[in-house]
Amino acid sequence: MPNLVITGGTKGIGRAVVELFLREGWNVCTCARSEEGLKRLKEELKHPKNLYTKVCNVGDRESAKAFVEFCQENLKSFDLLINNASILGERTSIEHYPEDIWEEVIRINLNGVFYITKYAIPYMKAGGVIINLSSGAGKRPAPYWGAYAVSKFGIEGFSLLLAEELKQKGIKVYALNPGATRTQMRAKAYPQEDPLTLKPPEKVAEFLIEIVKNKPGGVSIDYGS
Numbered sequence: 001m002p003n004l005v006i007t008g009g010t011k012g013i014g015r016a017v018v019e020l021f022l023r024e025g026w027n028v029c030t031c032a033r034s035e036e037g038l039k040r041l042k043e044e045l046k047h048p049k050n051l052y053t054k055v056c057n058v059g060d061r062e063s064a065k066a067f068v069e070f071c072q073e074n075l076k077s078f079d080l081l082i083n084n085a086s087i088l089g090e091r092t093s094i095e096h097y098p099e100d101i102w103e104e105v106i107r108i109n110l111n112g113v114f115y116i117t118k119y120a121i122p123y124m125k126a127g128g129v130i131i132n133l134s135s136g137a138g139k140r141p142a143p144y145w146g147a148y149a150v151s152k153f154g155i156e157g158f159s160l161l162l163a164e165e166l167k168q169k170g171i172k173v174y175a176l177n178p179g180a181t182r183t184q185m186r187a188k189a190y191p192q193e194d195p196l197t198l199k200p201p202e203k204v205a206e207f208l209i210e211i212v213k214n215k216p217g218g219v220s221i222d223y224g225s
């Protein structure tokens, strides 16, 4: 059975990915900050024996390292790493952006991806895949998206250089913009929007499985707008 490590598997896109890959017979190791969220995930999925969970804040170096070690102990090596966890931060101008929130967003959305990836690379199988969740806000100017937008521009750059570095190991790297998706993060960003007009996270999970199967060319991939 192939092995998946995904951060932020308790809600939204991450949760849909966990469910789909378990159904497809993968071993799945995931994390979130909330212990309650992980407990609920396992209960609702009826405690599958191929699901491994650990509390982790990816933006905390030691916590990220402990999570990857936990995944390695349970899965031995990884076919697929999905850096999915991120936070929105504030929707305001750079001039008014609170410094502490800026630092937290960059720590989680950008440093966290670096930590998890750095610690996971030694256990990635040749022929494996790394997918980093990006955003349209990381590809073109999105005024008032502040640290979130800047972190996602960082993810695009990180993915491009990582793809070059890991070529020799036969590992493909992608930055995936999932487009507008019906999740709590999207609802927080657009409180006036009717969530039922958006695609459900299950569609993104299906798209991800196609990427893993077909390994398309290029690094930066868009699903929707």
Ligand SMILES: NC(=O)c1ccc[n+]([C@@H]2O[C@H](COP(=O)([O-])OP(=O)(O)OC[C@H]3O[C@@H](n4cnc5c(N)ncnc54)[C@H](OP(=O)(O)O)[C@@H]3O)[C@@H](O)[C@H]2O)c1
Binding pocket: 007, 008, 009, 010, 011, 012, 013, 014, 031, 032, 033, 034, 035, 037, 056, 057, 058, 059, 083, 084, 085, 086, 087, 108, 112, 133, 134, 135, 136, 177, 178, 179, 180, 181, 182, 183, 184, 185, 186
């Ligand atoms: N939804 C969209 O329309 C959309 C559009 C473009 C890009 N994206 C990207 O797609 C990804 C998933 O988004 P989503 O909408 O599914 O988000 P979401 O509904 O807010 O879910 C985020 C998940 O990540 C976990 N998480 C957050 N911070 C964490 C941390 N520091 N350490 C570990 N886990 C953490 C959350 O659990 P805890 O809170 O318990 O930690 C939760 O399980 C993100 O990278 C987002 O930027 C989403």
